[in-house]
Amino acid sequence: MSTLEEHIDVAVPLDRAWESLHRVEDYPRFVGGVRDARSRAEGRAHLDVETGGRLRELEAEVSDRQEEHVMEWHTTGAPELTGSFSLRPIDEGHTRIQARITYEPGTVREVFGGPKGFAQANTIERLVRSDLEHFKEYVEHGG
Numbered sequence: 066m067s068t069l070e071e072h073i074d075v076a077v078p079l080d081r082a083w084e085s086l087h088r089v090e091d092y093p094r095f096v097g098g099v100r101d102a103r104s105r106a107e108g109r110a111h112l113d114v115e116t117g118g119r120l121r122e123l124e125a126e127v128s129d130r131q132e133e134h135v136m137e138w139h140t141t142g143a144p145e146l147t148g149s150f151s152l153r154p155i156d157e158g159h160t161r162i163q164a165r166i167t168y169e170p171g172t173v174r175e176v177f178g179g180p181k182g183f184a185q186a187n188t189i190e191r192l193v194r195s196d197l198e199h200f201k202e203y204v205e206h207g208g
Contacts, residue, residue, distance in 0.1 A: 067170050069190055072163040073197040077204050079152055082160040083134055085204045086150055095199035097192055110138070145169060162200070164193060 075082055085091070089110045092102040100120065101113040112123045124141045134152040139145075148166040155161055168189070 066167055069166045069168075069193055070163065071190070071193050071197055072161055073201055074155060074159055074161050075201045075204050076159055078158055079134060079154045079160045082152055082162060082204055085200075086136060086152070086162075091203070095203045096196050097199070109141075162197065164197060166193060 077085075089102045089104045089112075092112065093099045096102075098114045098116050099112050100115050103111045105111055105124075108127050110125045110127055112125070114121050114123055125138045126141055127136065127138045129136050135149055137147075137149040139147040146166065146168050148164065151163040151165075153161045153163070166189075
């Protein structure tokens with residue numbers, strides 16, 4: 066398994082960032098490749114993801130440790146992905162978002178295609194960094 070950790074600071078209060086992160090229906094606005102996303106009952110989410118010219122459906126279970134401002138998730142099928150978002154206040158108007166994703170490189174490559182080895186790790190890192198940058202724009206500009 067490989068683990069990726071990235072963080073970004075956003076110029077909004079913690080509560081606003083937390084709320085925005087939980088609006089699954091808005092994920093297509095800031096998560097690359099997500100064409101549609103819906104919340105389901107009992108802490109589940111459905112995402113339609115386009116990659117390599119193909120549309121894939123992903124189901125995920127989401128849980129919160131709200132008092133700690135941690136949102137954890139994992140896919141319920143292939144590819145097996147797990148992750149979390151931890152939010153920490155920097156001050157009243159700024160929040161640090163820490164993203165952590167655990168994945169099996171071979172499985173991700175089989176499902177989504179793309180390069181092998183170190184190149185794949187770099188690609189995933191760039192995608193996560195890009196998604197965090199897009200989330201920053203989204204949340205800071207009224208999302």
